[in-house]
Amino acid sequence: MNPTARISTAERLGHRIGRGLRAYVRGERRVLTWLAPKRMPVPAATALLWIVKLTALGVLFYVAFWFALVLLAAGVAGWAMAQQQSAEDGFELQYPTIEELRATPGYDPNLYNDTSHEMYHDD
Structure with a gap:
């Protein structure tokens, strides 16, 4: 058995969050004590801090x-693209044989590099 106790990652994260929260509360108290000598009543300073907090929360909710909404739109667009039946489903591209090409009107053997045709000219 190991005599040293190991701190888990979750516990370490909890300690960090707790330290951050305590630092935030200390900062609020520092702001309140800074505003008090400037002749601002304590309830008004507290209300000002709450307004700042609620504004930050509102901005956070607005961005979220x-x-x-963008993630939802991307998901709906992806789902719609997956549900779309393509016109090319079941379509198989069939290349014509050289005999079929030769039977078409206006056939030019130079365009198809048909060296076995009698009208082929090597430029």
Whole structure:
């Protein structure tokens, strides 16, 4: 058995989040104590901090809404493309044989590099 206790990644992440939250609360208190000597009432300073928090939350929700909407539109477009039946389904490209080409009107053996044809001219 190992005598040293190991901290898991989840516990380490929890400690970091806790330290960040405590630092945020200290910063709020620092702002409140900075605004108090400037003759701002404490309730007004607290309201100002709440307005800033709610504005940041609103901006976050606004960005998240548009991001989710773009992802949803991309998903719907992908689903629609997967459901679309192509006109080329079941279509097999068949190349004509050289005999069929020779039977077409206006056949030019130089265009098809048909060296066995009597009208072929090597330029």
